[in-house]
Amino acid sequence: MPILVFSFLLVTTKVSIKLPDEVESQSYHTKLRRIDFLGSLTLVGAVGCLLLGLSLKSTEELPWSHIAVWGLLVASVVSGVLFILVESYWAPYPVMxxxxxxxxxxxxxxxxxxxxxxxxxxxxxxxxxxxxxxxxxxxxxxxxxxxxxxxxxxxxxxxxxxxxxxxxxxxxxxxxxxxxxxxxxxxxxxxxxxxxxxxxxxxxxxxxxxxxxxxxxxxxxxxxxxxxxxxxxxxxxxxxxxxxxxxxxxxxxxxxxxxxxxxxxxxxxxxxxxxxxxxxxxxxxxxxxxxxxxxxxxxxxxxxxxxxxxxxxxxxxxxxxxxxxxxxxxxxxxxxxxxxxxxxxxxxxxxxxxxxxxxxxxxxxxxxx
Known part of the structure; x- marks a missing residue:
């Protein structure tokens, strides 16, 4: 944590990037719209559900047939497909x-x-x-x-x-x-x-x-x-x-x-x-x-x-x-x-x-x- 705080302060005080005037003049709402929230959410869902499902299978020794295991794996696949769809068709500024x-x-x-x-x-x-x-x-x-x-x-x-x-x-x-x-x-x-x-x-x-x-x-x-x-x-x-x-x-x-x-x-x-x-x-x-x-x-x-x-x-x-x-x-x-x-x-x-x-x-x- 101290190193993270030091890095934050260093970047905040020492890094100064002059952005173009058209970017500087944009409102915060316009800038926030450029963030791919939906793509990030579906990506986190895909990876998180996969990790949790594998953890339940290996650590807790739940069988593959257990609803928590296969349910999380199915949710991971669905989230992954949604991530690709979001990045391909819906996100104006996709993360990928x-x-x-x-x-x-x-x-x-x-x-x-x-x-x-x-x-x-x-x-x-x-x-x-x-x-x-x-x-x-x-x-x-x-x-x-x-x-x-x-x-x-x-x-x-x-x-x-x-x-x-x-x-x-x-x-x-x-x-x-x-x-x-x-x-x-x-x-x-x-x-x-x-x-x-x-x-x-x-x-x-x-x-x-x-x-x-x-x-x-x-x-x-x-x-x-x-x-x-x-x-x-x-x-x-x-x-x-x-x-x-x-x-x-x-x-x-x-x-x-x-x-x-x-x-x-x-x-x-x-x-x-x-x-x-x-x-x-x-x-x-x-x-x-x-x-x-x-x-x-x-x-x-x-x-x-x-x-x-x-x-x-x-x-x-x-x-x-x-x-x-x-x-x-x-x-x-x-x-x-x-x-x-x-x-x-x-x-x-x-x-x-x-x-x-x-x-x-x-x-x-x-x-x-």
Missing amino acids: PMRLVTQRTPLAVSLSNFFGSAAAFSMIYNVPLYFSAVRLDSSTDAGLHLLPHSVAISTGSVFAGWVMRRTGKLYGLTLISCFLTIIAASFVAAWNENTAAFHLWVDVFPQGLGMASVITTTLIAMIASVGKEDLAVATGITYLFRTSGQVLGVALSGALLQTVLTHKLRQRITGPDAYELIETIRHSISVIPNLNDTLKKAAVDSYADALRVVFICQAAINVICFLCCLPIQENPLPSFGSSGTHEEQEAAYRKRQNSLLPSRSNSQDCESA
């Missing part, structure tokens, strides 16, 4: 304009951000759990294993920006970065009791490096593929898909973990008090070190099996992210290998705009027809 999302590069960027963020945040959530529940490390030690990942995130963004600035290219860097995330997820999925300590610290590094680079390059790809009038909306779309992927990545991986974990615990732990013990292990890993050797091994092995399934799914999602990046177009970017000027950027922008004019005119002709 379909005319942009249906284009080749914006669609590829949006999907790659969604799946990449889902895999990245699933790893951030589940790697510390591996060290706490399987390696029985303290919470502090478990969190420290994410330190290389954090360093890689900052390094990856800066490195991607430097490469694009030097070469004016982003396509090859994007694919290589996606491949790094696949390698990292595969390494993590192969962890077992014999894995060397070196791998337990280093294997997460390519995930942070690759994902940070992908986020940076795909954002530039999105900006380079749209006109200047759509820059703000296009940037917002990338954050929309990215944050949706982050939320769903954590939620879906948690639901998958609990499903597999419950199944494995029921296979290994039996007896009159098995249900209560299984529920305790599922909801509090702090009890595992205090169990007897037999139950401790059963709990540790069950968590290891469940997390391995989650890590394998992360690798599969990273593969999907890689495939989504393939259609991204290599639009002209200014190269700053020796010197870069504002005029060079403007020249590249005009060149790209001219290349987009035929396709735009064709689409307008089709709409007129």
Whole structure:
């Protein structure tokens, strides 16, 4: 909270953007009408109902046939359909304009951000759990294993920006970065009791490096593929898909973990008090070190099996992210290998705009027809 308050004060006092006179002269009512309230509401409804339904299924162990579970999932689908309809036909200023999302590069960027963020945040959530529940490390030690990942995130963004600035290219860097995330997820999925300590610290590094680079390059790809009038909306779309992927990545991986974990615990732990013990292990890993050797091994092995399934799914999602990046177009970017000027950027922008004019005119002709 203090950091949030500090950021609010910093933006309020230091950020001053001069808006055009026609915007400044608009009334608050006119400005409020530009906010896509209905689209935002249906989007929140779709994601929220999905998360709540999965939570009831995995955490509360309600059956799929329970009205609360399938009712929420149906509500999620209905809200998602309504969101698309609102964005397509009713919202005057949609939060996700379909005319942009249906284009080749914006669609590829949006999907790659969604799946990449889902895999990245699933790893951030589940790697510390591996060290706490399987390696029985303290919470502090478990969190420290994410330190290389954090360093890689900052390094990856800066490195991607430097490469694009030097070469004016982003396509090859994007694919290589996606491949790094696949390698990292595969390494993590192969962890077992014999894995060397070196791998337990280093294997997460390519995930942070690759994902940070992908986020940076795909954002530039999105900006380079749209006109200047759509820059703000296009940037917002990338954050929309990215944050949706982050939320769903954590939620879906948690639901998958609990499903597999419950199944494995029921296979290994039996007896009159098995249900209560299984529920305790599922909801509090702090009890595992205090169990007897037999139950401790059963709990540790069950968590290891469940997390391995989650890590394998992360690798599969990273593969999907890689495939989504393939259609991204290599639009002209200014190269700053020796010197870069504002005029060079403007020249590249005009060149790209001219290349987009035929396709735009064709689409307008089709709409007129």
